[in-house]
Amino acid sequence: MGLVVTVAAAAVEPLPEFGASALLSEWSLAPVPLVATVWGTGLYVLGVLALHRRGDRWPVGRSIAWGVGMLAFYLATSSGLAAYDTVLLSVHMVQHMVLSMIVPLSLALGAPVTLALRTLPRRPRGWLLAVLHSRVAKVLGFPPLAFGLYVVSPWALYFTGWYDASLSSTYVHEMMHVHLVAVGALFFWPIVGVDPLPGRVSHPFRVLLTVMTLPFHAFLGVTIMGQTALLGGDHYPSLHDGPMGAWLPDPRADQELAGGILWGAGDLVGLVFFVVLFVQWVRASTKEAEREDRRLDREEARARAAQE
Structure with a gap:
């Protein structure tokens, strides 16, 4: 049978009309996402418990962020979003945004490297430090490179044969999910700046990079909305000939909705991230001002002591 199995054949299996109930009822126990979620969550919890046992504290917000990221990853790859991602382009686009933005951003805020x-x-710990200081890590963490990959990848996905291949091959489909998370992590992790990773830059440059991503998402979304050719070729129209044809929307209308989701969700998450960076910037500036005040106080105290 081989390792490559066509997704199109599975997509024509009858599914109920998409809606909130379908998101909850059409779950699957996909082994790889399940194992990744269990191990990722379990190791993080063990790390937090180890800190507490020796009397150290770990910020609750970081634990919540990590939990949100792992939950979002599992929902995107195992819930109804995964069941319908080859049936409705609009559902795939929601999954795309979750995997490429929400998951990497949340996991980065969890600071797992620091933990x-x-x-x-x-x-x-020495092995991990060696990896962080390796040449490969420095290249992958170079902000302009990560920014370029993050911006170009969606265009390459939807305007080459990559997306068509993901609809006909389970392997390519799963690798697309891995790619979305990986590229998102390369972009968000150094910019969030919580973990001691290569490529961290000043707060003004972090804000600039974030603002620069917003027009690219909007432009791509508008391009998809206005494109006459259907993404996926005949894949989505062919589903109308099967048992789901009674409820499936017009492929053209669904593609316009998908483009709108990419546009709106990209801007929304980008603005939320902008707020996160701004808060980090203010906090860093406040801490720096406090350190400077303490330094000046010490110098003033030494000067007074010398005069006496």
């Missing part, structure tokens, strides 16, 4: 450095034994 690992504080809890790992000496030898594994």
